[in-house]
Amino acid sequence: xxHLFIINPAAGSWDHTKQYTAAIVESCSARGLDYRIEVxxxxxxxxxxxxxxxxxxxxYRVYACGGDGTLNEVASGxxxxxxxxxxxxxxxxxxxxxxxFSEPAAFxxxxxLLDAREVTFDxxxxxxxxxxxICSVGLDARIGTDVAxxxxxxxxxxxxxxxxxxxxxxxxxxxxHYVIEICGETIDAQQTMICVCNGRFYGGGFNPVPExxxxxxxxxxxLVKKVSRLQVASIIGKYKNGQYKDYPDVIRHFRTDSxxxxxxxxxxxxxxxxxxxxxxxNISIAKEKVRFFYPKDLSWQxxxxxxx
Numbered sequence: 001x002x003h004l005f006i007i008n009p010a011a012g013s014w015d016h017t018k019q020y021t022a023a024i025v026e027s028c029s030a031r032g033l034d035y036r037i038e039v040x041x042x043x044x045x046x047x048x049x050x051x052x053x054x055x056x057x058x059x060y061r062v063y064a065c066g067g068d069g070t071l072n073e074v075a076s077g078x079x080x081x082x083x084x085x086x087x088x089x090x091x092x093x094x095x096x097x098x099x100x101f102s103e104p105a106a107f108x109x110x111x112x113l114l115d116a117r118e119v120t121f122d123x124x125x126x127x128x129x130x131x132x133x134i135c136s137v138g139l140d141a142r143i144g145t146d147v148a149x150x151x152x153x154x155x156x157x158x159x160x161x162x163x164x165x166x167x168x169x170x171x172x173x174x175x176x177h178y179v180i181e182i183c184g185e186t187i188d189a190q191q192t193m194i195c196v197c198n199g200r201f202y203g204g205g206f207n208p209v210p211e212x213x214x215x216x217x218x219x220x221x222x223l224v225k226k227v228s229r230l231q232v233a234s235i236i237g238k239y240k241n242g243q244y245k246d247y248p249d250v251i252r253h254f255r256t257d258s259x260x261x262x263x264x265x266x267x268x269x270x271x272x273x274x275x276x277x278x279x280x281x282n283i284s285i286a287k288e289k290v291r292f293f294y295p296k297d298l299s300w301q302x303x304x305x306x307x308x
Contacts, residue, residue, distance in 0.1 A: 001059045003028060003035035005089070006046045006074060011066030016091045020065050027110045046070055050077025054084050061293060063089040063113070068096050068133065068202075072272035075123065075132040075290050085118055085291035097133040097272070099201035100214070101298045112295035119293075119300065121214045124198050124271075125286035127278060131271040132214075132290065134202045135283055137261055138176055138193035138224075139232075141270035142169045147203065162204045166236065175226035176267065181260040182221065190226035192235070194261060196283050197221070200302070202273075203240075209253070210242040211302045217285055221254040258284035 005024050009015040017039055028035040040046045046064065053060045054077065062084055064074035071088045078084040088098050090107040098107045106112045124131040143165045150161040175190040197212045197220040209220040222244055227235050235250060244251040261281040269276040294300070 001034070001061060002053075003033050003061050003063070004049070004053050005035065005037045005063045005065055006049050006070070007037065007039045008046060008064075008066035008070040008073075009039060011070050012091060016065070020089070020091065023110050027114060031114065033114075040070075044073065046073035047077035050074045050084065050086070051081075054078060054081030057083060059083050060085070061116075062086045065089045066091055068273045071097055072130075072132060072274055076130040078290050079123060079130055079286065079288040082291070085293045087113055087116070087293045089113060096201040096203070097199050098294075099207075100199055100302075101294060101300045103295070103298050106295040106298055109295070112297075113293075115296055116293040117296045118291050119215065120289050121292050122198055122217060123286040123288060123290055124196060124219065124283060125288075126269060126271060126276070126281055126283045129271055129274075129276055130286060130288075131198065133197075133199035133272045134270065135196040135281075136193060136202075136270045137178070137263075137267060137281060138191055139169060139174055140193035140195055140224075141268040142172075143203070145268050145270050145273065145275040147273070160204075162206070170229060170232055174229065174232060177264050179262040180223065182223075182258075183254050183256050187223070192224040192227050192232070193222075194224070195222045196259065206240045207242045208239050208244065213302060218255045218257055219259070219283070219285060221256060221259055223252045223254070225250050225252075258282075 007017050007020050009017045021037060024037055038049050050062055062074055064071040074086050078086050088107050098104045124135050126135050146165040147161050150164045175192050178191050180187040195208055197209045198214045200210060200212045201207050208222055212220045238246050244253055263279050266277045266279045
């Protein structure tokens with residue numbers, strides 16, 4: 001088995017390439033592993049490098065050295081290649097996907113990642129793109145895709161960056177018109193946001209569906225109806241903490257394998273923090289799955305069983 005480390009120097013607030021390289025060389029050399037290091041030079045390169053490893057037919061463990069955006073590219077490149085297993089070697093400005101595990105900090109410890117076990121996770125397909133964690137549309141997507149801009153400012157890391165983006169986007173406008181086809185229903189109405197969850201955490205600490213299970217073949221979808229500026233802070237607070245059931249008249253929860261969304265004009269789509277734009281979204285559980293490895297002493301199962 002080979003080990004491929006893909007470093008994204010643009011992840012986080014500064015370039016971690018030297019730190020990553022030193023740790024990789026020390027640990028892999030000591031263990032006599034067959035490894036190589038690749039450094040991404042442009043958006044999309046992590047996906048390309050991963051795909052080329054898959055096309056080789058050789059067994060690889062691929063380490064996404066960065067944040068959620070890096071992991072998204074690596075997961076997208078690994079889709080459809082059973083000879084690849086991937087993980088996050090955390091070092092970006094956001095490492096939300098691995099927060100579903102019992103000890104997220106372990107993904108910054110290469111020695112522990114080298115002693116790993118695997119699970120097979122579902123992926124989200126949105127039009128021609130993939131997401132491993134979250135796909136969102138509306139206010140949430142505009143907030144989420146603007147977060148990177150604020151994370152580069154002093155004192156605006158993690159949730160503070162998300163809060164700053166929230167304030168700016170709420171001022172710009174809250175709801176938009178969508179036609180949503182889900183679970184046999186057609187919902188034609190103004191919505192504040194639409195979140196499609198495979199994982200559990202995003203946005204520096206938002207945990208909208210704590211029971212989401214990335215192995216169950218279903219997407220957890222939250223539709224948040226149009227709310228006023230006075231209501232939005234309270235609603236987002238409940239939404240952030242996974243208390244959607246406290247607002248059944250405002251937040252609807254569905255569990256499904258597909259959803260179609262049409263809007264009046266091209267709008268922002270957040271795929272694990274990566275921005276796409278379209279006026280139509282066909283979102284589903286991807287036919288491709290991904291092998292994901294993690295430190296063997298961790299667990300990831302939700303404390304509360306998933307429910308319909």
